[in-house]
Amino acid sequence: xxxxxxxxxxxxxxxxxxxxxxxxxxxxxxxxxxxxxxxxxxxxxxxxxxxxxxxxxxxxxxxxxxxxxxxxxxxxxxxxxxxxxxxxxxxxxxxxxxxxxxxxxxxxxxxxxxxxxxxxxxxxxxxxxxxxxxxxxxxxxxxxxxxxxxxxxxxxxxxxxxxxxxxxxxxxxxxxxxxxxxxxxxxxxxxxxxxxxxxxxxxxxxxxxxxxxxxxxxxxxxxxxxxxxxxxxxxxxxxxxxxxxxxxxxxxxxxxxxxxxxxxxxxxxxxxxxxxxxxxxxxxxxxxxxxxxxxxxxxxxxxxxxxxxxxxxxxxxxxxxxxxxxxxxxxxxxxxxxxxxxxxxxxxxxxxxxxxxxxxxxxxxxxxxxxxxx
Numbered sequence: 437x438x439x440x441x442x443x444x445x446x447x448x449x450x451x452x453x454x455x456x457x458x459x460x461x462x463x464x465x466x467x468x469x470x471x472x473x474x475x476x477x478x479x480x481x482x483x484x485x486x487x488x489x490x491x492x493x494x495x496x497x498x499x500x501x502x503x504x505x506x507x508x509x510x511x512x513x514x515x516x517x518x519x520x521x522x523x524x525x526x527x528x529x530x531x532x533x534x535x536x537x538x539x540x541x542x543x544x545x546x547x548x549x550x551x552x553x554x555x556x557x558x559x560x561x562x563x564x565x566x567x568x569x570x571x572x573x574x575x576x577x578x579x580x581x582x583x584x585x586x587x588x589x590x591x592x593x594x595x596x597x598x599x600x601x602x603x604x605x606x607x608x609x610x611x612x613x614x615x616x617x618x619x620x621x622x623x624x625x626x627x628x629x630x631x632x633x634x635x636x637x638x639x640x641x642x643x644x645x646x647x648x649x650x651x652x653x654x655x656x657x658x659x660x661x662x663x664x665x666x667x668x669x670x671x672x673x674x675x676x677x678x679x680x681x682x683x684x685x686x687x688x689x690x691x692x693x694x695x696x697x698x699x700x701x702x703x704x705x706x707x708x709x710x711x712x713x714x715x716x717x718x719x720x721x722x723x724x725x726x727x728x729x730x731x732x733x734x735x736x737x738x739x740x741x742x743x744x745x746x747x748x749x750x751x752x753x754x755x756x757x758x759x760x761x762x763x764x765x766x767x768x769x770x771x772x773x774x775x776x777x778x779x780x781x782x783x784x785x786x787x788x789x790x791x792x793x794x795x796x797x798x799x800x801x802x803x804x805x806x807x808x809x810x
Contacts, residue, residue, distance in 0.1 A: 454531070
């Protein structure tokens with residue numbers, strides 16, 4: 437019985453000890469976040485650093501910046517260290533920087549549910565130095581399997597060959613590192629009233645200044661722009677990703693609260709006039725969240741239940757109905773976007789090389805390869 441090439445490739449990927457490169461695509465990062473167990477969090481690409489654009493994706497947990505790597509010498513970095521209250525790991529193996537930048541953010545956000553596996557690793561590594569923490573990450577089998585879910589056979593081969601070439605160059609240069617065409621991911625995140633740059637290739641986190649959770653983005657953007665300006669004017673190969681609270685969760689919470697408010701108004705209208713029927717709304721309702729009652733502001737409840745002017749109540753209801761329609765539209769838009777992310781990630785995880793080899797072999801057997809080449 438012939439060996440299944442897809443199953444054989446999956447097994448080879450599982451046993452491969454390396455780390456593949458990660459595409460700077462939100463769909464890929466979102467699938468990776470989901471697979472490693474991080475909940476209610478999403479990655480979005482940032483196309484502009486202006487305040488208006490950044491406000492559309494708030495709340496932002498942290499930023500991931502991709503750029504062409506250049507070796508840097510910092511005489512102030514004397515030892516490997518990590519400030520108290522900051523979770524930081526060094527990058528000790530090639531191609532780990534994407535997952536590392538992401539982890540350097542989510543591990544420092546107490547309001548993010550990072551799941552059982554990462555929580556256990558965080559507890560295990562809490563007393564380790566950054567290099568040892570990075571070494572533990574490099575040997576974290578669960579993370580490596582999730583990271584390499586997007587690896588293709590050609591990428592695995594390239595990674596192995598690049599490692600061999602790097603060792604040869606280092607040996608030929610007498611142990612000195614050379615600046616190759618490599619790209620690198622780093623993280624920016626507010627921790628304990630300070631903005632930090634977390635770069636796994638640096639010995640320790642870099643404190644960029646004091647900030648609040650509301651102001652840190654205005655401090656981070658000029659730092660990113662400053663790094664961009666270090667490159668030639670025609671260098672455009674930069675990517676900025678934001679780790680944010682899942683917008684779909686935010687919109688659904690707003691819709692649930694909206695439904696609760698409408699229910700209160702309808703109840704008050706019925707109390708004031710038993711014959712009055714509330715106007716129909718074109719907005720699509722969803723099942724309300726039972727937790728919203730506890731979150732609903734007491735002032736809103738009292739303002740509705742204390743209002744005795746039917747005209748004002750009807751105006752409030754009309755405004756809420758319009759808002760509900762807008763929120764519902766955002767939910768549908770977000771659901772479509774997430775569906776697109778899932779489709780892209782699913783296709784990206786599939787390695788088409790067995791199919792391509794099989795097809796080329798079939799064409800060769802039919803003596804059609806030369807015909808298509810011409």
